[in-house]
Amino acid sequence: MYKLVGTISGDVELHEFDFTVTDAVRSNEYIKVWNDELEGWVLGRVVSIVDAAKKIATAEIIGYKDGRGFLMQPKSTLSRDGKVFKADQAFITDILGLKSGGIYLGMLDGRNIPVYLKKEELIQKHCSILAKTGSGKSYTAGVLIEELLDKNVPLLIIDPHGEYLSLKYENRNKEERKQMDKFGIAPKGYASKVVVYTPSNFSINPAADKLFRIDGINLSVNELYDLFPLSDAQLGVVYQCINEIKAKKEFYTIEDIIKGVSESKSSAKWRIVHFLERIRETGILSDSPTRIEDLVKAGKTAIIDMKGAEPKLQQMIVYRVCKEVFEGRKMGKIPPFMLVIEEAHNFCPERGFGKAVSSNILRTIASEGRKFGLGLLVISQRPARVDKNVISQCNTQIILRVTNPNDIKALSRGLEFMSAEMEEEIKRIPQGVALLSSPSIEMPVLVDVRVRQSEHGGRAVEMGGTAKSESKRGEGAGNGRRKEGRKSRIVRLLGE
Ligand SMILES: Nc1ncnc2c1ncn2[C@@H]1O[C@H](COP(=O)(O)OP(=O)(O)O)[C@@H](O)[C@H]1O
Numbered sequence: 001m002y003k004l005v006g007t008i009s010g011d012v013e014l015h016e017f018d019f020t021v022t023d024a025v026r027s028n029e030y031i032k033v034w035n036d037e038l039e040g041w042v043l044g045r046v047v048s049i050v051d052a053a054k055k056i057a058t059a060e061i062i063g064y065k066d067g068r069g070f071l072m073q074p075k076s077t078l079s080r081d082g083k084v085f086k087a088d089q090a091f092i093t094d095i096l097g098l099k100s101g102g103i104y105l106g107m108l109d110g111r112n113i114p115v116y117l118k119k120e121e122l123i124q125k126h127c128s129i130l131a132k133t134g135s136g137k138s139y140t141a142g143v144l145i146e147e148l149l150d151k152n153v154p155l156l157i158i159d160p161h162g163e164y165l166s167l168k169y170e171n172r173n174k175e176e177r178k179q180m181d182k183f184g185i186a187p188k189g190y191a192s193k194v195v196v197y198t199p200s201n202f203s204i205n206p207a208a209d210k211l212f213r214i215d216g217i218n219l220s221v222n223e224l225y226d227l228f229p230l231s232d233a234q235l236g237v238v239y240q241c242i243n244e245i246k247a248k249k250e251f252y253t254i255e256d257i258i259k260g261v262s263e264s265k266s267s268a269k270w271r272i273v274h275f276l277e278r279i280r281e282t283g284i285l286s287d288s289p290t291r292i293e294d295l296v297k298a299g300k301t302a303i304i305d306m307k308g309a310e311p312k313l314q315q316m317i318v319y320r321v322c323k324e325v326f327e328g329r330k331m332g333k334i335p336p337f338m339l340v341i342e343e344a345h346n347f348c349p350e351r352g353f354g355k356a357v358s359s360n361i362l363r364t365i366a367s368e369g370r371k372f373g374l375g376l377l378v379i380s381q382r383p384a385r386v387d388k389n390v391i392s393q394c395n396t397q398i399i400l401r402v403t404n405p406n407d408i409k410a411l412s413r414g415l416e417f418m419s420a421e422m423e424e425e426i427k428r429i430p431q432g433v434a435l436l437s438s439p440s441i442e443m444p445v446l447v448d449v450r451v452r453q454s455e456h457g458g459r460a461v462e463m464g465g466t467a468k469s470e471s472k473r474g475e476g477a478g479n480g481r482r483k484e485g486r487k488s489r490i491v492r493l494l495g496e
């Protein structure tokens with residue numbers, strides 16, 4: 001009944017054994033062997049083909065379920081000459097504790113066994129996707145986002161490269177469409193659920209649906225300090241200036257502050273004016289700011305597409321929006337949701353790898369978000385450069401191919417399940433295959449991540465940044481109605 005693939009021979013240790021291959025078997029194949037003492041089957045996994053010519057393979061023992069349903073390791077070695085069989089689906093599913101239903105990530109590598117994550121675990125316990133560029137991080141994030149969208153979980157996506165607006169359109173890639181049957185999915189676009197915000201304007205980002213704006217009325221000294229670092233002397237000048245304005249006006253804008261500061265007698269004033277003017281010129285400040293109740297809504301995904309925003313401004317936006325949604329969640333103003341941070345190393349860098357104003361709030365969300373139904377999905381190609389306080393809070397880890405030794409070291413340090421074998425393994429895993437560790441499963445597994453239902457935006461960006469398919473459709477979506485790029489009301493208010 002079971003397919004015989006070999007016979008135990010050579011080295012037999014408690015957790016590992018060699019076997020002579022008698023039928024085709026691949027690396028990472030799940031196998032089962034009989035343990036005499038237990039009088040039961042034990043699940044194993046082929047770790048490597050040691051000697052292809054002599055047909056010797058090494059397998060590790062995963063374990064068996066005891067009477068209480070706990071995954072156990074046998075305490076006795078397997079008998080030499082024992083038969084090695086290909087493990088059947090029911091046995092693998094049982095031992096690995098694979099559940100059906102939930103967030104569908106893909107198939108167990110090499111097998112037609114679907115791998116699901118529990119929605120609650122994914123959201124409440126945070127998730128990280130780490131790997132080198134081009135290995136499939138954004139693609140995999142897209143898969144999770146599609147699944148969450150299907151379950152009406154609201155999402156807020158920080159999108160530095162404008163990769164995610166393609167969620168609106170169904171996947172047109174011919175090769176991927178051919179694989180959809182295998183994964184049991186169909187093409188699907190999410191146009192009715194996805195809203196793209198731009199912190200720039202519609203001429204820079206014609207594919208955007210709405211402007212993203214920050215409240216520019218009555219900025220306090222603290223808020224200005226968040227926008228750019230002020231020295232004590234500069235703080236003093238701004239503080240005095242704002243107090244003087246407040247005495248005269250109920251509502252004031254950044255223009256009033258610029259005017260006030262430039263009339264000050266301080267020698268530091270021009271530097272402050274320069275900063276203030278730079279903030280004003282970004283156009284991000286408005287008297288009709290984006291409301292978090294509009295960003296985070298049941299069944300909707302908001303994308304903040306950072307196209308056209310310089311890195312410091314991006315960090316400031318992330319800081320502001322994260323602070324507001326965190327407070328909003330605490331007060332129950334918005335529903336529980338998932339916050340997606342692409343290029344997380346730019347927004348919460350590890351010590352020694354730069355500073356970002358958004359670091360602290362992301363750390364707070366990582367450690368406290370779960371209490372308030374605020375889930376975090378962090379994505380980065382430089383695991384070593386992301387704040388380890390943030391990474392260590394992610395209970396679901398999705399690791400794709402990583403080759404940089406520092407990054408591998410960082411992963412090993414941060415993730416308790418990483419073994420020396422796994423370190424070797426993640427250097428070799430092919431594009432689209434992920435090492436998944438999650439509270440939903442008994443032990444880390446390799447998953448062949450399913451193809452996308454919607455279009456993957458990263459693809460076009462890779463093709464020399466032309467974003468062909470994307471911008472074409474984006475323009476269509478914009479309908480030409482924003483050709484000139486409206487300016488925010490505050491800019492007009494300021495007489496520009
Ligand atoms: N699960 C997958 N199935 C099919 N193709 C994939 C998969 N994952 C990644 N790819 C391919 O790999 C390319 C790079 O993936 P991407 O997610 O953009 O990489 P990055 O890690 O840089 O974010 C994609 O354009 C896509 O063609």
Ligand SMILES: [Mg+2]
Binds near residue numbers: 137138139
């Ligand atoms: Mg990417």
